Amino acid sequence: MWIFVHIYDIAVIGAGPVGMFATFYAGLRSADVVLIEGTAQVGGQPTALYPQKKIYDIAGMPEISGQDLGVTLAQQMARFDPTIKLNTKVTSIEQADEYLDLTAGSEHIYARAVILATGAGAFAPRPLAAPYDHALDGKRVLYTITDLEQLRGAHVAIAGGGDSAIDWALALEPIAAHVDLIHRRDQFRGLESSVTALQQSHVELHTPKLIAELHQDGSQLDLDLRPVRGEEHEHLHADYLLVSYGFASDNKQLRAWHIDLEHNQVQVSREFATSRPHVYAIGDAVTYPGKLKLIASGFGEAPTAVDSIMKELYPQRRAPLHSSSMIQDHK
Numbered sequence: 624m625w626i627f628v629h630i631y632d633i634a635v636i637g638a639g640p641v642g643m644f645a646t647f648y649a650g651l652r653s654a655d656v657v658l659i660e661g662t663a664q665v666g667g668q669p670t671a672l673y674p675q676k677k678i679y680d681i682a683g684m685p686e687i688s689g690q691d692l693g694v695t696l697a698q699q700m701a702r703f704d705p706t707i708k709l710n711t712k713v714t715s716i717e718q719a720d721e722y723l724d725l726t727a728g729s730e731h732i733y734a735r736a737v738i739l740a741t742g743a744g745a746f747a748p749r750p751l752a753a754p755y756d757h758a759l760d761g762k763r764v765l766y767t768i769t770d771l772e773q774l775r776g777a778h779v780a781i782a783g784g785g786d787s788a789i790d791w792a793l794a795l796e797p798i799a800a801h802v803d804l805i806h807r808r809d810q811f812r813g814l815e816s817s818v819t820a821l822q823q824s825h826v827e828l829h830t831p832k833l834i835a836e837l838h839q840d841g842s843q844l845d846l847d848l849r850p851v852r853g854e855e856h857e858h859l860h861a862d863y864l865l866v867s868y869g870f871a872s873d874n875k876q877l878r879a880w881h882i883d884l885e886h887n888q889v890q891v892s893r894e895f896a897t898s899r900p901h902v903y904a905i906g907d908a909v910t911y912p913g914k915l916k917l918i919a920s921g922f923g924e925a926p927t928a929v930d931s932i933m934k935e936l937y938p939q940r941r942a943p944l945h946s947s948s949m950i951q952d953h954k
């Protein structure tokens with residue numbers, strides 16, 4: 624009995640910004656492409672982890688929120704109407720005859736080449752170490768903010784000292800009644816310009832301090848702050864606590880895919896080829912000398928990976944360089 628299966632030219636695994644742009648670019652090169660995403664939405668980290676935060680370092684976009692970046696990338700991809708599979712977490716990649724066989728649950732997806740754009744892998748926010756009633760999660764204790772307006776006029780305490788904690792503090796300062804920032808070190812780890820803006824803002828800094836305990840006190844939270852060295856406790860009352868300790872990522876999956884890794888990142892060549900034939904990788908998932916985990920860097924990697932695959936799959940095809948000629952060709 625013959626079973627006819629669809630074999631895509633390229634399967635992009637991961638619908639973060641980099642996978643989405645790679646999918647658009649594969650469409651631009653007339654590849655038959657499928658985009659596979661494990662969660663229920665496209666957009667990756669910006670959409671899931673910092674939808675309201677502004678991004679300032681994407682060429683040609685003076686500022687854009689994480690949410691809007693996902694929306695504009697989806698619009699850009701839609702031009703070539705790619706196949707998109709959501710809630711489809713790829714668990715294995717096996718070499719079949721002339722193609723790769725990707726397994727996601729009971730589904731098999733076949734492609735001649737794969738681009739891994741799995742970013743940080745499955746991500747989850749790092750939890751607050753202090754003991755507290757987890758029934759407060761999502762109500763008074765927040766790990767992300769989906770709508771800044773929800774905190775208008777509120778007293779918000781933020782725990783953390785990295786870029787995202789500082790960005791949230793600055794974003795909330797004009798909206799909230801009061802913002803406190805609690806960090807275990809004296810120095811903040813943010814971009815110099817953000818740290819300067821923080822120091823010039825009305826955000827109240829509590830450093831070097833730890834949250835020892837957290838209780839609900841009427842309609843507010845009672846945060847027991849302790850100096851990193853010393854015993855003197857300080858009580859801080861706030862309507863909300865935003866925990867911004869960054870995210871722990873789980874890319875254990877990569878280890879099962881028989882790809883050479885360095886510190887859990889995929890090693891790639893200049894063409895973004897991995898150690899496995901027909902498997903390429905781009906974005907936050909990869910490492911190479913000088914790699915920056917930035918959206919702009921990943922956007923630059925995507926066309927090179929797609930071009931390398933197209934040369935491999937269609938060596939006879941002419942590769943036009945500019946999008947204007949490719950889009951005229953397409954219509």
Ligand SMILES: Cc1cc2nc3c(=O)[nH]c(=O)nc-3n(C[C@H](O)[C@H](O)[C@H](O)COP(=O)(O)OP(=O)(O)OC[C@H]3O[C@@H](n4cnc5c(N)ncnc54)[C@H](O)[C@@H]3O)c2cc1C
Pocket residue numbers: 636637638639640641642643659660661662666667668669672673677678679680711712713714740741742743744745786787870876905906907908916917918919921
């Ligand atoms: C708080 C914060 C602020 C940031 N601010 C900036 C900034 O201002 N500017 C900037 O350039 N960068 C910023 N970054 C970094 C930026 O978000 C990342 O560089 C970017 O998201 C990487 O994109 P990506 O597509 O490679 O991966 P991701 O965005 O991580 O997307 C990967 C996608 O792959 C999916 N996936 C993973 N494994 C599988 C699987 N097995 N099967 C199917 N799907 C899978 C995931 O669900 C996810 O949707 C920030 C990051 C954080 C956390």
